Amino acid sequence: MSARLMANPQFRPTLAGQGRDEMPRPPRAMAASARKGNRRRAMPRWAKPAFKAALIGVPTLVLLVSALTAWKRPSLAETLAAAQEGLLESTSSLGFVLDEVLVVGRNETERSTVMDSLGIVRGDSILAFDLAEAKARLEELPWVSSASIERRLPGTLYIRLTERQPMAIWQHDRQFTVIDRAGRPLADAVELARRGNQRIETLPQVIGTNAPQQVQALLEALDKVPSIRPRVTSANWISDRRWNLQLDNGVTVKLPEGTGMPMALRQLAEMNSKGKVLDRDIVAIDLRQPDRAILQTSATAQLPGMEDEAAKKKPPGKKT
The missing domain is CATH 3.40.50.11690 (Cell division protein FtsQ/DivIB)
Structure with a gap:
C-alpha cells in the first residue's frame, strides 16, 4: 500500500459546507449546557470593587463632612467633639437609634428601675450609648449581682441580669x-x-x-x-x-x-x-x-417513763 494512502493521526475531517478553519459543532449535551449558562448572566467585573469602595467610602465621607463642619472651632477638643457629634447625628439618620431594650433574668428588679439606670430613651443614638457606665449603674441596684450589655444593631440593647437570692x-x-x-x-x-x-x-x-x-x-x-x-x-x-x-x-x-x-x-x-x-x-x-x-x-410536760412513776406513787385502791 502506498505511503500516501496511510492514515494521518492529525487528520480532521470537515463537514460538507463547512470551511476548513471552522470548529466542529459541540455534542448535544454540551450545547444544552451552554444554552443554560447563557441564561444566567454573571455579575459585572466592576460590581465587587464598587461595593467594597462604598463600604469604605460612605463612613469616610460622613466623617469628612463632620470634620468640615467643625474645623472652625477654637480648640482641638471642641473640634473633635463637634466631629463626633456630627458623626453620631449622621449614623442616627441612617437608623442607628434605640428602638428596643431586651432584658433577661429580671425577676425582682422593676423594669422602670432598669430603664432609669440605663439613662437612655427610645430614639437616642445607640452608638453614643456608653455600655461600661450603664453596666456599672445596673450593678449598683440592690437586687442585681452582675449585668452584661451588648448592642444588637441597628437599634436593640440586649441586657442579661443575675439577681441576688x-x-x-x-x-x-x-x-x-x-x-x-x-x-x-x-x-x-x-x-x-x-x-x-x-x-x-x-x-x-x-x-x-x-x-x-x-x-x-x-x-x-x-x-x-x-x-x-x-x-x-x-x-x-x-x-x-x-x-x-x-x-x-x-x-x-x-x-x-x-x-x-x-x-x-x-x-x-x-x-x-x-x-x-x-x-x-x-x-x-x-x-x-x-x-x-x-x-x-414546760410546767405540764411529761417525759417518757414519768407516767409509770406517777402510777406507782398513787394510793392503792384509789381510782382515777
Missing part, C-alpha cells in the same frame, strides 16, 4: 428588710408583701443589730442539717456572740458561739433522728455545752 428577713428598728446570703439589704419586706410577693413568706427572720453580718455562717451551718433548716422560723443574734433559733413548733434552740455552732446543729439533727426530741413537750434545748444537751420542759 433573698435568704432572710432582717428585723431591726421596727423595720423588716429582705437580705441575701451575704447580709446585703435587698428590699423592704412589707412593700414586697404589698405587691403580692409570696416568696418572702417562706423566709426566716433574723433579729439583732449585727445579725446580717453573721447570717452567712448560720445559713452555711443550716445547709448541712436539711432536716432542721426548714423548721427554723427565726434566729436571734444574742449579745453579738451566738444564735438562738426558734423552730416551727415553738421550741427555742440555744446554740454555742464560734465554731461550736455547726457541731451543735449536727447533734440536734442526730438527737431528733434517734429520739424524736423535737416531738416532745419541751420549750427549749440548750446546746451551749459541748458534752451535753439540756432539755427545758
